[in-house]
Amino acid sequence: MAIAAVFIAKEPKTLLVESIILLAALPLLRMGKDLLHSLRYYWPMVGLVFIIAFFSFDFKVALVLAVRLFNLLTVSFIFFRAVSPEETGDALQKIGVPYGLAFMLTTSMRYVPLIGQKIRHIIDAQSSRGIDLRLRLKNVGNFMALLMPLLAQSFVLADELALAMESRGFGRKGRSSRKHYRITFLEYALLLSALTLLVIFAWWERG
Amino acid sequence: MIHLRAIRYRYPHTGWVLKGVDFSVKDSEYLFIGGANGSGKSTLAYLFNGLIPHFFGGTLQGTVTIDGLNTLEKKVFELFSHVGLVLQNADAQLFNSTVEDEIAFGLESLGLPGGEIDNRIQEISRTLKLENLLGRSPATLSGGEKRLVAIASVLCLNPSVLVLDEPYGDLDWEAVERVRQALLEVNRSGKTVIVIEQRMDNFLHDSTRCLILEQGKLLYEGAPQSAHQVLLNAHLLPQYSSGRNGSPGKEPLLIAQDLSYRIKEKEILKGVSLELMEGETLALIGRNGSGKTTLLKHFNGLLQPTSGRVTFEGEEIQGKAPSELAAQVGLSFQNPNDQFFKYRVKDEVMAGPRILRKIQEDWLQEIWQVFDLHELLDRSPYRLSEGEKKRVSLASILATRPKLLVLDEPTSGQDGRFREALATLMAELKNRGFTIVIATHDLDFAQATADRWTVLHDGRVVGDGAPQALRSDERLIRLGALPPPEEDFTTSS
Amino acid sequence: METKKVARAVILVAIAVALSPFFIPVGISKCFPAQHMVNVLSAVMLGPAYAVAIATIAGIIRNMMGLGTLLAFPGGMIGALLAGLVYRASKNIYLAGLGEVIGTGILGSLASVWIVAPILMGKAMALATLMIAFSVSTLGGTIIAIIALHLLRKGGIWEP
Numbered sequence A: 001m002a003i004a005a006v007f008i009a010k011e012p013k014t015l016l017v018e019s020i021i022l023l024a025a026l027p028l029l030r031m032g033k034d035l036l037h038s039l040r041y042y043w044p045m046v047g048l049v050f051i052i053a054f055f056s057f058d059f060k061v062a063l064v065l066a067v068r069l070f071n072l073l074t075v076s077f078i079f080f081r082a083v084s085p086e087e088t089g090d091a092l093q094k095i096g097v098p099y100g101l102a103f104m105l106t107t108s109m110r111y112v113p114l115i116g117q118k119i120r121h122i123i124d125a126q127s128s129r130g131i132d133l134r135l136r137l138k139n140v141g142n143f144m145a146l147l148m149p150l151l152a153q154s155f156v157l158a159d160e161l162a163l164a165m166e167s168r169g170f171g172r173k174g175r176s177s178r179k180h181y182r183i184t185f186l187e188y189a190l191l192l193s194a195l196t197l198l199v200i201f202a203w204w205e206r207g
Numbered sequence B: 001m002i003h004l005r006a007i008r009y010r011y012p013h014t015g016w017v018l019k020g021v022d023f024s025v026k027d028s029e030y031l032f033i034g035g036a037n038g039s040g041k042s043t044l045a046y047l048f049n050g051l052i053p054h055f056f057g058g059t060l061q062g063t064v065t066i067d068g069l070n071t072l073e074k075k076v077f078e079l080f081s082h083v084g085l086v087l088q089n090a091d092a093q094l095f096n097s098t099v100e101d102e103i104a105f106g107l108e109s110l111g112l113p114g115g116e117i118d119n120r121i122q123e124i125s126r127t128l129k130l131e132n133l134l135g136r137s138p139a140t141l142s143g144g145e146k147r148l149v150a151i152a153s154v155l156c157l158n159p160s161v162l163v164l165d166e167p168y169g170d171l172d173w174e175a176v177e178r179v180r181q182a183l184l185e186v187n188r189s190g191k192t193v194i195v196i197e198q199r200m201d202n203f204l205h206d207s208t209r210c211l212i213l214e215q216g217k218l219l220y221e222g223a224p225q226s227a228h229q230v231l232l233n234a235h236l237l238p239q240y241s242s243g244r245n246g247s248p249g250k251e252p253l254l255i256a257q258d259l260s261y262r263i264k265e266k267e268i269l270k271g272v273s274l275e276l277m278e279g280e281t282l283a284l285i286g287r288n289g290s291g292k293t294t295l296l297k298h299f300n301g302l303l304q305p306t307s308g309r310v311t312f313e314g315e316e317i318q319g320k321a322p323s324e325l326a327a328q329v330g331l332s333f334q335n336p337n338d339q340f341f342k343y344r345v346k347d348e349v350m351a352g353p354r355i356l357r358k359i360q361e362d363w364l365q366e367i368w369q370v371f372d373l374h375e376l377l378d379r380s381p382y383r384l385s386e387g388e389k390k391r392v393s394l395a396s397i398l399a400t401r402p403k404l405l406v407l408d409e410p411t412s413g414q415d416g417r418f419r420e421a422l423a424t425l426m427a428e429l430k431n432r433g434f435t436i437v438i439a440t441h442d443l444d445f446a447q448a449t450a451d452r453w454t455v456l457h458d459g460r461v462v463g464d465g466a467p468q469a470l471r472s473d474e475r476l477i478r479l480g481a482l483p484p485p486e487e488d489f490t491t492s493s
Numbered sequence C: 001m002e003t004k005k006v007a008r009a010v011i012l013v014a015i016a017v018a019l020s021p022f023f024i025p026v027g028i029s030k031c032f033p034a035q036h037m038v039n040v041l042s043a044v045m046l047g048p049a050y051a052v053a054i055a056t057i058a059g060i061i062r063n064m065m066g067l068g069t070l071l072a073f074p075g076g077m078i079g080a081l082l083a084g085l086v087y088r089a090s091k092n093i094y095l096a097g098l099g100e101v102i103g104t105g106i107l108g109s110l111a112s113v114w115i116v117a118p119i120l121m122g123k124a125m126a127l128a129t130l131m132i133a134f135s136v137s138t139l140g141g142t143i144i145a146i147i148a149l150h151l152l153r154k155g156g157i158w159e160p
């Protein structure tokens, strides 16, 4: 899968608007809704690039650039959605990334919800004594009231986590691994179609 | 066999935390270790599996031997198949993405082959009845289930000694019972079990021997039965004074009418109605997950009910931001660390009033006095003991001088001495005319401090009235909302 | 010792991800400070190698959860590396912050521009505008991190 992404990343060399159709068709299969959700992280960049390009060149260049950026982001989105953290961790280990890194990836996924919960607790606790932490400009000065309790508790949590890891043998040489992820049929199919598309686009570009 | 010989220990930047501790633990013993906050209980736990000194550093004098191995000479991972440690904080203990991976982690560390690991997982989940949890993420488990999984993740390594640091913390009586049975089972299978707790409850009597720690020294060593008097004398079992006075006013301060609250498809509150009189102290009682915290959050607008309404002094609070209501309703949560963001206690307490522009010098003076904070004002709140932290966080809520004080699990993680002091403090606040609501499953504390109980069960109010009467109410006990009466060798007067 | 660092790194990644939806409205644009703040914190507390690892992993997870875009990578990693190297050499948190701002705001955004729109590379004006836009979050995050480091030190939670 990782290889496919590298290939795909080259793909937007083609200045083809058609690619958007292909790419839009894919998310409709399963991930349309999620994509809409994370669109709010896309549009500032896409919009910005469009505006700047519009002023420095012309409308056509701007449009092409914006569409290309959008495609790039969408492809990466689909890629990241398709893999699970365990798979990624496992794949990373296979290609020789140290166990520590793969461990960091899977374990931090586990702690994201917990930290999110801590953040909510802190906001509740602070607003209960008059410190407003809603996302408003006038509350910027109160941001530390969220950050400091969060960091202080996180360091304690990190130390306790280190204890737990240590007392269950983290860092001991000669670990075994119980699971082996196999590449499924679907993933082969995805990989194949990505490669095909790539070849087509590359050929188109030349012609 | 574990032998501790003349142990003195200090962390890198502290004074002596253990000051000459000497004892042995025999095979297949069930040892209970109790003591106040900061008496050195967790420190002792870290000694058992070599985390002290290998992980913490510091200065260790004396020797610790486990099954004949000197912990100084062995690495932590050479010891972890002899001594399994279940930590106080379950969220730190469970760091994998599924229960199955959690149990497998230690086995993988040992380098066992895959098939063997699968067998052990099967075996352990059968013994602890965790089969249907294997695929779940630890984050979704209840408190009691988390404990059991933590125990499984350590027990599968087949250690001869199992050490548990506060396994019953924050669990309700039902969950306590489940964990307790599991531990008795483990002990019956021939393993040594060491339970470290500051809550002194019935489970003290599961042990065959009991140690009580006081400021880094052994205060008591012997049979659990005779520990009772020692604990009472040391106020580690709280002795609440029963003389409560003052009659609640006639005016209702806060009224909740038919509150329902739903998250996604899940109904958490199902038509809760409640009337709170001015000057009264009310306790919300209920099992883990019965909806206590959720209900409290409706009192100051942190949550908006799906249906129903809340009025405070006759005014509906719907639509008001919690930070605006803070001058009327002060809500203090379980974890004081959620609040601290200044590096001096004084600034910390004054943060709320400063933002609300409601600083009254004379009121602050009273707060310093009531909460006994004069000594602490210039200290860093992060560096206080747990009891002091709790006091500072309560003070910072009261600093805005709200009429209603709401406390969520105020005794969680606190020792008997603090609970006693807090009960006195609450009586003092009541005398000053504050209306107080506490949510807790510490029934003795609730009985000592509250005039009235409201019992929540599964999102509904199932009982309301005088504590004495509710506690012996057959219907509530059968429903599982309140525990069956305890055997008489425990609890305070 | 290693275990402690890995554990801290895990929690810092989780913080970067969990805080990533938080923004400070600045005029018409928004400042997303989380990643940059964590860059500086991790560079100062754990060193350059961990800082880069944290930025990369946080980038991967944010992409997986739909909380960020591909541009998180060049942006975050270069800043983290530079901040870490600068801090190691100077032991000065302000210089580390400067490292992050230069790394992400200039080098990182150059890399982003190179990915996004190579033809803009020639246009000085356009390039500058894009780089400034990329830098709003960096600057915000760095300032927050430096204040936080001060408070952590005074509160006795962290010592250099």
Ligand SMILES: Nc1ncnc2c1ncn2[C@@H]1O[C@H](COP(=O)(O)OP(=O)(O)OP(=O)(O)O)[C@@H](O)[C@H]1O
Binding pocket: B011, B012, B013, B014, B017, B035, B036, B037, B038, B039, B040, B041, B042, B043, B044, B056, B198, B386
């Ligand atoms: N990692 C540490 N570094 C420095 N001091 C510590 C550390 N852990 C504990 N201490 C100090 O050692 C003393 C004993 O702490 P310990 O955690 O063993 O107490 P405890 O009996 O487990 O208390 P509690 O009931 O609150 O868990 C306390 O004064 C505490 O502040």
Ligand SMILES: Nc1ncnc2c1ncn2[C@@H]1O[C@H](COP(=O)(O)OP(=O)(O)OP(=O)(O)O)[C@@H](O)[C@H]1O
Binding pocket: B263, B266, B268, B286, B287, B288, B289, B290, B291, B292, B293, B294, B295, B441
């Ligand atoms: N944000 C949330 N999302 C999903 N479920 C929630 C949320 N908050 C609470 N719940 C669920 O609502 C129920 C009641 O939770 P609540 O925290 O009010 O219980 P509680 O009585 O305070 O329990 P405890 O004694 O453990 O503090 C629980 O089953 C909990 O899992």
Ligand SMILES: [Mg+2]
Binding pocket: B041, B042, B043, B088, B165
């Ligand atoms: Mg402890």
Ligand SMILES: [Mg+2]
Binding pocket: B292, B293, B294, B408
């Ligand atoms: Mg609760």
